[in-house]
Structures are given as C-alpha cells and as structure tokens.
Amino acid sequence: MVSAFAFSRRTITTILIITKILGRGTADGGQKNETCPSDEEKIARFDGWIKSHNLPVNKLQVRSIPGYRMGTVAQQPIRQGELYISVPEALLIGPERYQSGTPFDRLLGLVQQNSTADLSRILDSKSLLIIFILLEKHMIPDSLWRPYFDLLPQNLTMPMFFTHQQLLALQGSEVADAGREERRRARATYQGVREHVFRARRDLFPRRRFTQAEWLWASGLYDSRVIQLNRHTGRGNVPTFIPLIDMVNCRESHDQTFITFNPETRTAEMRADADFAVGE
Incomplete structure (x- = not known):
C-alpha cells in the first residue's frame, strides 16, 4: 500500500535511504493509485488492517457517522465494565519507537553528525513522536501504520x-487566548526542529514534506489523541498513540473503565463506561 502522492526520483532515492536505515522494505515497486480514497475505502482498509493483527478482544468497528465524519460503534452487545477492546503493543506508537538502539534512534544519530545542536536537549518526547509520525506518513510507503494514518482527520x-x-x-475569551498560545508554541518548536534537525539532513527530511503545516497537524493530533499510558517500564505514564482506542467517544472514569496497559498480554485495554447495544 502506498500513499496518495506521486514521488519524484529524488524522493524515491530518499525513501530508499530511510527504509534501509529503518529496516523496512518499500512498497511493491512504487505508486499504484494516485487517487484519493473515499472515507469508506479508508475505513475498509483500516478494518482489514485491524483484523490482520488479530486483536485479542475487539467488539468495535469504525463507521461513517453523520456530523462526526467517522467513529466507533459496538459490533455486539457490551456490558458496563466489560473489556471490549485490546490493542497489541506492536501497534502502539510511543517511546519504544525512538528509544536508544531503535532504527529511528540510529537515524537521528546520522542527523546529529550534521547538526550544530545537541539533539537530546532540544527534542522532547512530543517532538520525537511527531518526527516519527511524519517520517512514517511521508517517507515510508509501506509503513505498518499506513491504514491508521490514512484514517486520521486532515x-x-x-x-x-x-x-x-x-x-x-472569541476575543477576550480563554479559548481564543489558548488557541493563540498553542499555535505560538507549536510554531516555535517547529522552527527549532527545522533549524537543527530537518535542515541538517534535507536528504532525509524533504522541505515540501516536513512543513510547518504538517508539524502543526501532527502536533494537534498529539494533543487530541495521545493517551498517557503506564506501560510498566518504571517510567510512569508515557505518551502513546493507540489506534482504534483513540477513536472511541466515551467518558473515561476513575474506576475500572479507564484505559490501562496489561503487562501480561502486552496490550492496551479499555472497559465500557456503560451498556451499549449493537450499533451504539
């Protein structure tokens, strides 16, 4: 499966470099379909992707929902407190993607050789996850998370x-002030990353892919979708993208119905906050 934009020869060369560093293969020889898939097609691909990973428990499916673009509904009756979704650790996007010794960490090592800044001081966990997501989205045609990225709102x-x-x-309201401040911080972070990371290796981070607009988009996804999950690594809660669970629209309470990580099954789990009938 490949993304919906055409690749220039230079970009293809860059992709080959990155996929070699990250230990991935490229898609089947290049671009197959440059048309933008519909939401229904994206949902079908995501559903197939989820099924291919044999989630231990999954009583949900993604559907188009009028007024909400898309969301999750119950495939079968769910009782309050019941475990209804369990996502394997292999599908999570968190600190394990950039920790020392990973392919992404080795890629940053190449960037460090050309950068004038100490990247360990300027890249926090949020910036590292954003860079990882943008690399996977734009530079890895057969990214493991391609169906997930395609389903995310643009x-x-x-x-x-x-x-x-x-x-x-909204002038004078807290919402307006917060919006301006969030955008200011995200732009400032992007400027620093662009200067010390992207410009240090433009062959790995093409200018037209790693734009401020894309950075703000990924930053917005982080702020709205990341779940602070205790992965039982001794580091407490860590920011984690959890495909499918991050599409569930329900309350998160402080009893048994919140999202947890099961160290025995190595899965992120969620229990129901209420009873749900099929289709709800």
Missing part, C-alpha cells in the same frame, strides 16, 4: 487551528 478543529476571524469572534 483538518483539525482545535482552537490552535481557528482562523483569524474565528479568534476575533
């Missing part, structure tokens, strides 16, 4: 993405 509605006119309409 237009976010958080305050940091409000237009100037929308912010003016």
